[in-house]
Amino acid sequence: MLQVRGLQAWYGKSHVLHGVDLTVGAGEIVALLGRNGSGRSTTARAIMGLVDCQGEILWRGRSILGRPTFEIARSGIGYxxxxxxxxxxxxxxxxxxxxxxxxxxxxxxxxxxxxxxxxxxxxxxxxxxxxxxxxxxxxxxxxxxxxxPQLILVDEPTEGLAPQLVEQVGAFLQQLQREGLAILLVEQKLAIALAVSPRALVMGRGRVVFDGTPAQLLADAGLRREWLEV
Ligand SMILES: Nc1ncnc2c1ncn2[C@@H]1O[C@H](COP(=O)(O)OP(=O)(O)OP(=O)(O)O)[C@@H](O)[C@H]1O
Ligand SMILES: [Mg+2]
Structure with missing residues:
Protein backbone atom coordinates (compact mmCIF):
# COMPACT_ATOMS: atom_id res chain seq x y z
CA MET A 1 0.00 0.00 0.00
CA LEU A 2 2.84 2.33 0.94
CA GLN A 3 6.22 1.64 -0.64
CA VAL A 4 9.23 3.78 0.10
CA ARG A 5 12.45 3.09 -1.79
CA GLY A 6 15.83 4.77 -1.62
CA LEU A 7 14.40 7.79 0.19
CA GLN A 8 16.89 10.55 0.90
CA ALA A 9 16.09 13.75 2.75
CA TRP A 10 17.77 16.98 3.66
CA TYR A 11 17.29 19.89 6.04
CA GLY A 12 19.10 22.61 4.16
CA LYS A 13 22.54 21.16 3.56
CA SER A 14 22.24 18.56 6.26
CA HIS A 15 21.65 15.14 4.69
CA VAL A 16 19.63 13.04 7.17
CA LEU A 17 17.99 10.16 5.26
CA HIS A 18 20.39 8.04 3.25
CA GLY A 19 18.18 5.62 1.36
CA VAL A 20 15.21 4.47 3.44
CA ASP A 21 13.34 1.39 2.21
CA LEU A 22 10.08 0.40 3.84
CA THR A 23 6.61 -0.89 3.09
CA VAL A 24 3.32 -0.85 4.92
CA GLY A 25 0.65 -3.23 3.66
CA ALA A 26 -3.11 -2.56 3.70
CA GLY A 27 -4.41 -2.91 7.24
CA GLU A 28 -0.97 -3.58 8.69
CA ILE A 29 0.62 -2.05 11.82
CA VAL A 30 4.36 -1.53 11.47
CA ALA A 31 6.52 -0.10 14.24
CA LEU A 32 9.35 2.24 13.27
CA LEU A 33 11.95 2.16 16.01
CA GLY A 34 15.32 3.78 16.51
CA ARG A 35 17.34 6.05 18.74
CA ASN A 36 16.94 9.81 18.98
CA GLY A 37 18.04 11.40 15.75
CA SER A 38 17.94 8.19 13.70
CA GLY A 39 15.54 9.74 11.20
CA ARG A 40 12.14 8.31 12.16
CA SER A 41 10.28 11.62 12.27
CA THR A 42 12.01 12.79 9.12
CA THR A 43 10.77 9.66 7.34
CA ALA A 44 7.19 10.46 8.39
CA ARG A 45 7.61 14.11 7.37
CA ALA A 46 9.07 13.10 4.02
CA ILE A 47 6.08 10.84 3.31
CA MET A 48 3.82 13.83 4.06
CA GLY A 49 5.79 16.11 1.74
CA LEU A 50 7.13 18.24 4.57
CA VAL A 51 10.86 17.95 3.86
CA ASP A 52 13.11 18.12 0.84
CA CYS A 53 13.58 14.60 -0.46
CA GLN A 54 14.46 12.33 -3.35
CA GLY A 55 13.77 8.69 -4.06
CA GLU A 56 10.49 6.88 -4.46
CA ILE A 57 7.31 7.06 -2.42
CA LEU A 58 4.43 5.08 -3.87
CA TRP A 59 0.99 5.24 -2.29
CA ARG A 60 -1.48 2.73 -3.68
CA GLY A 61 0.73 2.42 -6.73
CA ARG A 62 1.09 6.14 -7.42
CA SER A 63 4.03 8.40 -6.76
CA ILE A 64 3.33 11.06 -4.14
CA LEU A 65 6.85 12.41 -3.87
CA GLY A 66 6.83 16.13 -4.52
CA ARG A 67 3.05 16.45 -4.07
CA PRO A 68 1.76 19.12 -1.68
CA THR A 69 0.95 17.98 1.85
CA PHE A 70 -2.79 18.74 1.66
CA GLU A 71 -3.07 16.55 -1.42
CA ILE A 72 -1.19 13.68 0.25
CA ALA A 73 -3.49 13.96 3.27
CA ARG A 74 -6.56 14.06 1.04
CA SER A 75 -5.39 10.92 -0.76
CA GLY A 76 -5.76 8.97 2.49
CA ILE A 77 -2.63 9.34 4.59
CA GLY A 78 -3.22 10.82 8.04
CA TYR A 79 -0.37 12.28 10.06
CA PRO A 149 -7.37 8.09 6.30
CA GLN A 150 -6.51 4.57 5.13
CA LEU A 151 -3.06 4.83 6.64
CA ILE A 152 -1.93 6.89 9.62
CA LEU A 153 1.63 7.88 10.49
CA VAL A 154 1.71 8.33 14.25
CA ASP A 155 4.85 9.88 15.68
CA GLU A 156 5.57 8.85 19.29
CA PRO A 157 2.00 8.93 20.54
CA THR A 158 2.99 7.64 23.95
CA GLU A 159 5.73 10.15 24.69
CA GLY A 160 5.31 11.68 28.12
CA LEU A 161 2.21 9.64 28.95
CA ALA A 162 1.56 7.81 32.20
CA PRO A 163 1.96 4.02 31.85
CA GLN A 164 -1.78 3.44 32.06
CA LEU A 165 -2.42 5.85 29.18
CA VAL A 166 0.37 4.25 27.14
CA GLU A 167 -1.55 0.98 27.30
CA GLN A 168 -4.79 2.71 26.40
CA VAL A 169 -3.18 4.27 23.30
CA GLY A 170 -1.73 0.90 22.32
CA ALA A 171 -5.12 -0.77 22.67
CA PHE A 172 -6.78 1.98 20.63
CA LEU A 173 -4.25 1.61 17.80
CA GLN A 174 -4.91 -2.13 17.73
CA GLN A 175 -8.63 -1.50 17.61
CA LEU A 176 -8.14 0.84 14.63
CA GLN A 177 -6.07 -1.80 12.90
CA ARG A 178 -8.79 -4.41 13.44
CA GLU A 179 -11.18 -2.01 11.74
CA GLY A 180 -8.94 -1.97 8.69
CA LEU A 181 -6.63 1.00 9.15
CA ALA A 182 -2.92 0.66 8.31
CA ILE A 183 -0.58 2.26 10.85
CA LEU A 184 3.07 3.28 10.80
CA LEU A 185 3.86 3.70 14.47
CA VAL A 186 7.00 5.69 15.24
CA GLU A 187 8.08 4.71 18.73
CA GLN A 188 10.89 4.88 21.21
CA LYS A 189 9.38 2.47 23.71
CA LEU A 190 10.28 -1.02 22.58
CA ALA A 191 7.80 -2.80 24.83
CA ILE A 192 4.66 -1.04 23.64
CA ALA A 193 5.73 -1.04 19.99
CA LEU A 194 6.38 -4.75 19.98
CA ALA A 195 3.20 -5.52 21.90
CA VAL A 196 1.12 -3.69 19.31
CA SER A 197 2.95 -4.44 16.04
CA PRO A 198 3.55 -7.83 14.44
CA ARG A 199 6.32 -6.25 12.36
CA ALA A 200 9.04 -3.82 13.37
CA LEU A 201 11.58 -1.73 11.52
CA VAL A 202 14.66 -0.27 13.16
CA MET A 203 16.29 2.87 11.83
CA GLY A 204 19.89 3.84 12.30
CA ARG A 205 21.75 6.77 10.77
CA GLY A 206 19.11 7.53 8.21
CA ARG A 207 18.47 3.97 6.98
CA VAL A 208 16.33 0.98 7.89
CA VAL A 209 18.74 -1.52 9.45
CA PHE A 210 16.23 -4.19 10.50
CA ASP A 211 12.84 -5.40 9.23
CA GLY A 212 11.33 -8.37 11.02
CA THR A 213 9.11 -9.70 13.77
CA PRO A 214 9.26 -8.71 17.45
CA ALA A 215 10.57 -12.22 18.22
CA GLN A 216 13.46 -11.79 15.77
CA LEU A 217 14.29 -8.40 17.24
CA LEU A 218 14.15 -9.66 20.81
CA ALA A 219 16.41 -12.59 19.89
CA ASP A 220 19.08 -10.30 18.44
CA ALA A 221 20.88 -8.70 21.36
CA GLY A 222 23.69 -7.42 19.13
CA LEU A 223 21.30 -5.52 16.90
CA ARG A 224 19.50 -4.01 19.88
CA ARG A 225 22.80 -2.95 21.43
CA GLU A 226 24.00 -1.37 18.22
CA TRP A 227 20.82 0.43 17.18
CA LEU A 228 18.40 0.74 20.07
CA GLU A 229 19.79 0.75 23.58
CA VAL A 230 21.24 3.95 24.95
N1 LIG B 1 14.17 20.88 11.41
C1 LIG B 1 15.40 20.34 11.38
N2 LIG B 1 16.47 21.02 10.90
C2 LIG B 1 17.69 20.48 10.86
N3 LIG B 1 17.98 19.23 11.26
C3 LIG B 1 16.99 18.49 11.74
C4 LIG B 1 15.64 19.00 11.84
N4 LIG B 1 14.85 18.04 12.37
C5 LIG B 1 15.67 16.97 12.59
N5 LIG B 1 16.94 17.24 12.22
C6 LIG B 1 18.08 16.30 12.29
O1 LIG B 1 17.79 15.20 11.46
C7 LIG B 1 18.21 13.98 12.06
C8 LIG B 1 17.04 13.03 12.16
O2 LIG B 1 16.07 13.59 13.04
P1 LIG B 1 14.63 12.98 13.28
O3 LIG B 1 13.81 14.03 13.94
O4 LIG B 1 14.11 12.40 12.04
O5 LIG B 1 14.96 11.82 14.30
P2 LIG B 1 14.03 10.89 15.16
O6 LIG B 1 14.45 9.49 14.85
O7 LIG B 1 12.61 11.24 14.95
O8 LIG B 1 14.46 11.16 16.65
P3 LIG B 1 13.79 12.04 17.82
O9 LIG B 1 12.34 12.22 17.55
O10 LIG B 1 14.03 11.24 19.03
O11 LIG B 1 14.57 13.29 17.81
C9 LIG B 1 18.81 14.36 13.42
O12 LIG B 1 20.21 14.42 13.26
C10 LIG B 1 18.24 15.73 13.68
O13 LIG B 1 19.13 16.50 14.44
MG1 LIG C 1 11.19 12.09 16.17
Whole structure:
Protein backbone atom coordinates (compact mmCIF):
# COMPACT_ATOMS: atom_id res chain seq x y z
CA MET A 1 0.00 0.00 0.00
CA LEU A 2 2.84 2.33 0.94
CA GLN A 3 6.22 1.64 -0.64
CA VAL A 4 9.23 3.78 0.10
CA ARG A 5 12.45 3.09 -1.79
CA GLY A 6 15.83 4.77 -1.62
CA LEU A 7 14.40 7.79 0.19
CA GLN A 8 16.89 10.55 0.90
CA ALA A 9 16.09 13.75 2.75
CA TRP A 10 17.77 16.98 3.66
CA TYR A 11 17.29 19.89 6.04
CA GLY A 12 19.10 22.61 4.16
CA LYS A 13 22.54 21.16 3.56
CA SER A 14 22.24 18.56 6.26
CA HIS A 15 21.65 15.14 4.69
CA VAL A 16 19.63 13.04 7.17
CA LEU A 17 17.99 10.16 5.26
CA HIS A 18 20.39 8.04 3.25
CA GLY A 19 18.18 5.62 1.36
CA VAL A 20 15.21 4.47 3.44
CA ASP A 21 13.34 1.39 2.21
CA LEU A 22 10.08 0.40 3.84
CA THR A 23 6.61 -0.89 3.09
CA VAL A 24 3.32 -0.85 4.92
CA GLY A 25 0.65 -3.23 3.66
CA ALA A 26 -3.11 -2.56 3.70
CA GLY A 27 -4.41 -2.91 7.24
CA GLU A 28 -0.97 -3.58 8.69
CA ILE A 29 0.62 -2.05 11.82
CA VAL A 30 4.36 -1.53 11.47
CA ALA A 31 6.52 -0.10 14.24
CA LEU A 32 9.35 2.24 13.27
CA LEU A 33 11.95 2.16 16.01
CA GLY A 34 15.32 3.78 16.51
CA ARG A 35 17.34 6.05 18.74
CA ASN A 36 16.94 9.81 18.98
CA GLY A 37 18.04 11.40 15.75
CA SER A 38 17.94 8.19 13.70
CA GLY A 39 15.54 9.74 11.20
CA ARG A 40 12.14 8.31 12.16
CA SER A 41 10.28 11.62 12.27
CA THR A 42 12.01 12.79 9.12
CA THR A 43 10.77 9.66 7.34
CA ALA A 44 7.19 10.46 8.39
CA ARG A 45 7.61 14.11 7.37
CA ALA A 46 9.07 13.10 4.02
CA ILE A 47 6.08 10.84 3.31
CA MET A 48 3.82 13.83 4.06
CA GLY A 49 5.79 16.11 1.74
CA LEU A 50 7.13 18.24 4.57
CA VAL A 51 10.86 17.95 3.86
CA ASP A 52 13.11 18.12 0.84
CA CYS A 53 13.58 14.60 -0.46
CA GLN A 54 14.46 12.33 -3.35
CA GLY A 55 13.77 8.69 -4.06
CA GLU A 56 10.49 6.88 -4.46
CA ILE A 57 7.31 7.06 -2.42
CA LEU A 58 4.43 5.08 -3.87
CA TRP A 59 0.99 5.24 -2.29
CA ARG A 60 -1.48 2.73 -3.68
CA GLY A 61 0.73 2.42 -6.73
CA ARG A 62 1.09 6.14 -7.42
CA SER A 63 4.03 8.40 -6.76
CA ILE A 64 3.33 11.06 -4.14
CA LEU A 65 6.85 12.41 -3.87
CA GLY A 66 6.83 16.13 -4.52
CA ARG A 67 3.05 16.45 -4.07
CA PRO A 68 1.76 19.12 -1.68
CA THR A 69 0.95 17.98 1.85
CA PHE A 70 -2.79 18.74 1.66
CA GLU A 71 -3.07 16.55 -1.42
CA ILE A 72 -1.19 13.68 0.25
CA ALA A 73 -3.49 13.96 3.27
CA ARG A 74 -6.56 14.06 1.04
CA SER A 75 -5.39 10.92 -0.76
CA GLY A 76 -5.76 8.97 2.49
CA ILE A 77 -2.63 9.34 4.59
CA GLY A 78 -3.22 10.82 8.04
CA TYR A 79 -0.37 12.28 10.06
CA UNK A 80 -0.14 12.70 13.82
CA UNK A 81 3.06 14.69 14.35
CA UNK A 82 5.21 14.44 17.45
CA UNK A 83 4.40 17.97 18.57
CA UNK A 84 0.64 17.41 19.01
CA UNK A 85 -0.40 20.08 16.57
CA UNK A 86 -3.59 21.23 18.26
CA UNK A 87 -5.03 24.72 18.24
CA UNK A 88 -4.84 25.61 21.94
CA UNK A 89 -7.34 28.49 21.91
CA UNK A 90 -10.00 26.53 20.05
CA UNK A 91 -12.25 24.11 21.90
CA UNK A 92 -11.85 20.36 21.70
CA UNK A 93 -14.83 20.18 19.36
CA UNK A 94 -13.58 22.99 17.11
CA UNK A 95 -10.26 21.18 16.80
CA UNK A 96 -12.06 18.00 15.77
CA UNK A 97 -14.21 19.79 13.20
CA UNK A 98 -11.02 20.99 11.51
CA UNK A 99 -10.19 17.37 10.71
CA UNK A 100 -13.09 16.96 8.27
CA UNK A 101 -12.38 16.55 4.59
CA UNK A 102 -14.45 18.95 2.50
CA UNK A 103 -16.54 19.76 5.55
CA UNK A 104 -18.02 16.27 5.88
CA UNK A 105 -17.98 13.47 8.39
CA UNK A 106 -17.53 9.90 7.23
CA UNK A 107 -16.95 6.79 9.21
CA UNK A 108 -16.06 8.53 12.48
CA UNK A 109 -18.62 10.80 14.07
CA UNK A 110 -17.89 13.09 17.00
CA UNK A 111 -20.15 10.95 19.17
CA UNK A 112 -18.25 7.77 18.33
CA UNK A 113 -14.94 9.37 19.17
CA UNK A 114 -16.29 10.84 22.40
CA UNK A 115 -17.60 7.42 23.34
CA UNK A 116 -14.15 6.00 22.78
CA UNK A 117 -12.43 8.79 24.68
CA UNK A 118 -14.85 10.00 27.35
CA UNK A 119 -12.27 12.50 28.61
CA UNK A 120 -12.58 14.37 25.31
CA UNK A 121 -16.37 14.16 25.30
CA UNK A 122 -16.61 15.58 28.78
CA UNK A 123 -14.45 18.52 27.75
CA UNK A 124 -15.73 19.18 24.27
CA UNK A 125 -16.32 22.87 25.02
CA UNK A 126 -12.97 23.30 26.82
CA UNK A 127 -10.06 25.09 25.17
CA UNK A 128 -7.74 22.39 23.84
CA UNK A 129 -4.70 24.10 25.40
CA UNK A 130 -6.09 23.22 28.84
CA UNK A 131 -6.04 19.47 28.23
CA UNK A 132 -3.29 17.26 29.59
CA UNK A 133 -0.53 16.13 27.23
CA UNK A 134 -2.15 12.71 26.89
CA UNK A 135 -5.54 14.19 26.10
CA UNK A 136 -3.99 16.49 23.49
CA UNK A 137 -2.38 13.45 21.92
CA UNK A 138 -5.76 11.70 21.74
CA UNK A 139 -7.31 14.84 20.30
CA UNK A 140 -4.74 14.99 17.48
CA UNK A 141 -5.26 11.31 16.74
CA UNK A 142 -9.07 11.73 16.68
CA UNK A 143 -8.84 14.80 14.46
CA UNK A 144 -6.74 12.79 12.02
CA UNK A 145 -9.27 9.93 12.01
CA UNK A 146 -12.10 12.31 11.13
CA UNK A 147 -10.25 12.92 7.86
CA UNK A 148 -10.93 9.26 6.89
CA PRO A 149 -7.37 8.09 6.30
CA GLN A 150 -6.51 4.57 5.13
CA LEU A 151 -3.06 4.83 6.64
CA ILE A 152 -1.93 6.89 9.62
CA LEU A 153 1.63 7.88 10.49
CA VAL A 154 1.71 8.33 14.25
CA ASP A 155 4.85 9.88 15.68
CA GLU A 156 5.57 8.85 19.29
CA PRO A 157 2.00 8.93 20.54
CA THR A 158 2.99 7.64 23.95
CA GLU A 159 5.73 10.15 24.69
CA GLY A 160 5.31 11.68 28.12
CA LEU A 161 2.21 9.64 28.95
CA ALA A 162 1.56 7.81 32.20
CA PRO A 163 1.96 4.02 31.85
CA GLN A 164 -1.78 3.44 32.06
CA LEU A 165 -2.42 5.85 29.18
CA VAL A 166 0.37 4.25 27.14
CA GLU A 167 -1.55 0.98 27.30
CA GLN A 168 -4.79 2.71 26.40
CA VAL A 169 -3.18 4.27 23.30
CA GLY A 170 -1.73 0.90 22.32
CA ALA A 171 -5.12 -0.77 22.67
CA PHE A 172 -6.78 1.98 20.63
CA LEU A 173 -4.25 1.61 17.80
CA GLN A 174 -4.91 -2.13 17.73
CA GLN A 175 -8.63 -1.50 17.61
CA LEU A 176 -8.14 0.84 14.63
CA GLN A 177 -6.07 -1.80 12.90
CA ARG A 178 -8.79 -4.41 13.44
CA GLU A 179 -11.18 -2.01 11.74
CA GLY A 180 -8.94 -1.97 8.69
CA LEU A 181 -6.63 1.00 9.15
CA ALA A 182 -2.92 0.66 8.31
CA ILE A 183 -0.58 2.26 10.85
CA LEU A 184 3.07 3.28 10.80
CA LEU A 185 3.86 3.70 14.47
CA VAL A 186 7.00 5.69 15.24
CA GLU A 187 8.08 4.71 18.73
CA GLN A 188 10.89 4.88 21.21
CA LYS A 189 9.38 2.47 23.71
CA LEU A 190 10.28 -1.02 22.58
CA ALA A 191 7.80 -2.80 24.83
CA ILE A 192 4.66 -1.04 23.64
CA ALA A 193 5.73 -1.04 19.99
CA LEU A 194 6.38 -4.75 19.98
CA ALA A 195 3.20 -5.52 21.90
CA VAL A 196 1.12 -3.69 19.31
CA SER A 197 2.95 -4.44 16.04
CA PRO A 198 3.55 -7.83 14.44
CA ARG A 199 6.32 -6.25 12.36
CA ALA A 200 9.04 -3.82 13.37
CA LEU A 201 11.58 -1.73 11.52
CA VAL A 202 14.66 -0.27 13.16
CA MET A 203 16.29 2.87 11.83
CA GLY A 204 19.89 3.84 12.30
CA ARG A 205 21.75 6.77 10.77
CA GLY A 206 19.11 7.53 8.21
CA ARG A 207 18.47 3.97 6.98
CA VAL A 208 16.33 0.98 7.89
CA VAL A 209 18.74 -1.52 9.45
CA PHE A 210 16.23 -4.19 10.50
CA ASP A 211 12.84 -5.40 9.23
CA GLY A 212 11.33 -8.37 11.02
CA THR A 213 9.11 -9.70 13.77
CA PRO A 214 9.26 -8.71 17.45
CA ALA A 215 10.57 -12.22 18.22
CA GLN A 216 13.46 -11.79 15.77
CA LEU A 217 14.29 -8.40 17.24
CA LEU A 218 14.15 -9.66 20.81
CA ALA A 219 16.41 -12.59 19.89
CA ASP A 220 19.08 -10.30 18.44
CA ALA A 221 20.88 -8.70 21.36
CA GLY A 222 23.69 -7.42 19.13
CA LEU A 223 21.30 -5.52 16.90
CA ARG A 224 19.50 -4.01 19.88
CA ARG A 225 22.80 -2.95 21.43
CA GLU A 226 24.00 -1.37 18.22
CA TRP A 227 20.82 0.43 17.18
CA LEU A 228 18.40 0.74 20.07
CA GLU A 229 19.79 0.75 23.58
CA VAL A 230 21.24 3.95 24.95
N1 LIG B 1 14.17 20.88 11.41
C1 LIG B 1 15.40 20.34 11.38
N2 LIG B 1 16.47 21.02 10.90
C2 LIG B 1 17.69 20.48 10.86
N3 LIG B 1 17.98 19.23 11.26
C3 LIG B 1 16.99 18.49 11.74
C4 LIG B 1 15.64 19.00 11.84
N4 LIG B 1 14.85 18.04 12.37
C5 LIG B 1 15.67 16.97 12.59
N5 LIG B 1 16.94 17.24 12.22
C6 LIG B 1 18.08 16.30 12.29
O1 LIG B 1 17.79 15.20 11.46
C7 LIG B 1 18.21 13.98 12.06
C8 LIG B 1 17.04 13.03 12.16
O2 LIG B 1 16.07 13.59 13.04
P1 LIG B 1 14.63 12.98 13.28
O3 LIG B 1 13.81 14.03 13.94
O4 LIG B 1 14.11 12.40 12.04
O5 LIG B 1 14.96 11.82 14.30
P2 LIG B 1 14.03 10.89 15.16
O6 LIG B 1 14.45 9.49 14.85
O7 LIG B 1 12.61 11.24 14.95
O8 LIG B 1 14.46 11.16 16.65
P3 LIG B 1 13.79 12.04 17.82
O9 LIG B 1 12.34 12.22 17.55
O10 LIG B 1 14.03 11.24 19.03
O11 LIG B 1 14.57 13.29 17.81
C9 LIG B 1 18.81 14.36 13.42
O12 LIG B 1 20.21 14.42 13.26
C10 LIG B 1 18.24 15.73 13.68
O13 LIG B 1 19.13 16.50 14.44
MG1 LIG C 1 11.19 12.09 16.17
Missing amino acids: VPEDRAIFPRLTVEQNLLLGRQRGKFGRWSLEQLYAMFPALGARRQTEAGRLSGGEQQMLTLCRTLIGE
